Amino acid sequence: MPQRAYIKEIFKSIQGEAEYVGYEQIFVRFIGCNIKCNYCDTDINKSEHLKFYKNWDLNNYESVKNPVSPEELIKLIEKLDPENSVHSISLTGGEPLINIDFLKEFLPKFKRARDTKIFLETNGTLAEELSGIAEYVDIVSMDLKLASYLEDKKNLMNEHRLFLKQCVENNIATYVKVVIDNNFNQEELNNYLALVEPYRNNIKVYIQPMMQGDKMLVNSEKLRAAFELCKSKGLVPRIIPQIHKMLSLN
Numbered sequence: 077m078p079q080r081a082y083i084k085e086i087f088k089s090i091q092g093e094a095e096y097v098g099y100e101q102i103f104v105r106f107i108g109c110n111i112k113c114n115y116c117d118t119d120i121n122k123s124e125h126l127k128f129y130k131n132w133d134l135n136n137y138e139s140v141k142n143p144v145s146p147e148e149l150i151k152l153i154e155k156l157d158p159e160n161s162v163h164s165i166s167l168t169g170g171e172p173l174i175n176i177d178f179l180k181e182f183l184p185k186f187k188r189a190r191d192t193k194i195f196l197e198t199n200g201t202l203a204e205e206l207s208g209i210a211e212y213v214d215i216v217s218m219d220l221k222l223a224s225y226l227e228d229k230k231n232l233m234n235e236h237r238l239f240l241k242q243c244v245e246n247n248i249a250t251y252v253k254v255v256i257d258n259n260f261n262q263e264e265l266n267n268y269l270a271l272v273e274p275y276r277n278n279i280k281v282y283i284q285p286m287m288q289g290d291k292m293l294v295n296s297e298k299l300r301a302a303f304e305l306c307k308s309k310g311l312v313p314r315i316i317p318q319i320h321k322m323l324s325l326n
């Protein structure tokens with residue numbers, strides 16, 4: 077039996093966050109997540125159909141029956157980008173790695189069909205799952221999920237440590253993103269940043285202001301404090317807000 081996955085939507089747009097901001101990607105948004113951030117604004121509930129948007133147009137989509145097979149997903153991607161011109165395919169969510177059995181089947185088939193880069197947007201907690209598909213992943217965008225922003229306040233430092241190790245051991249181009257608002261805790265951020273310190277020559281840290289609609293929830297003083305904290309650890313920080321929200325893009 078081929079694996080199938082529930083997908084929320086597939087669309088072409090620009091990457092709105094961090095290191096690859098502005099590059100054109102195809103986004104494949106998987107349903108479901110293994111954690112619960114209190115700032116999550118993404119609809120990741122199961123649905124009978126996925127929305128397949130045509131060419132940047134948010135009012136123009138086809139409904140496709142869920143769950144989809146690897147072959148169906150490849151066909152949808154090819155339909156959106158027949159000339160193979162996008163920068164990469166963003167596997168996003170939700171948490172894409174909870175669909176590991178599907179990805180193990182999809183990714184080798186996809187890479188045989190196209191040479192487009194695979195860009196994994198992840199909460200950085202499922203290291204073992206990553207190890208099963210690492211050879212097919214070109215770029216990892218990994219979040220550091222501070223416990224104070226999780227509904228259950230769970231400390232995920234160990235999960236993050238193992239995940240970063242997997243990325244580095246598999247030579248995956250990786251960067252780390254951390255979302256903060258005015259209430260971030262300096263000591264907590266300091267502890268999480270320590271996880272990146274051993275890799276400071278290769279892995280950059282992106283501080284992303286939390287947003288509500290197009291309103292930023294962190295002031296310049298707090299942003300500067302987070303920035304200086306990164307620098308004090310020898311890290312190379314950059315502050316980048318979510319550009320797609322400012323541009324009213326998906």
Ligand code: SF4
Nearest residue numbers: 109112113116170199
């Ligand atoms: S990891 Fe991402 S998808 Fe999951 S709850 Fe947090 S913000 Fe939402």
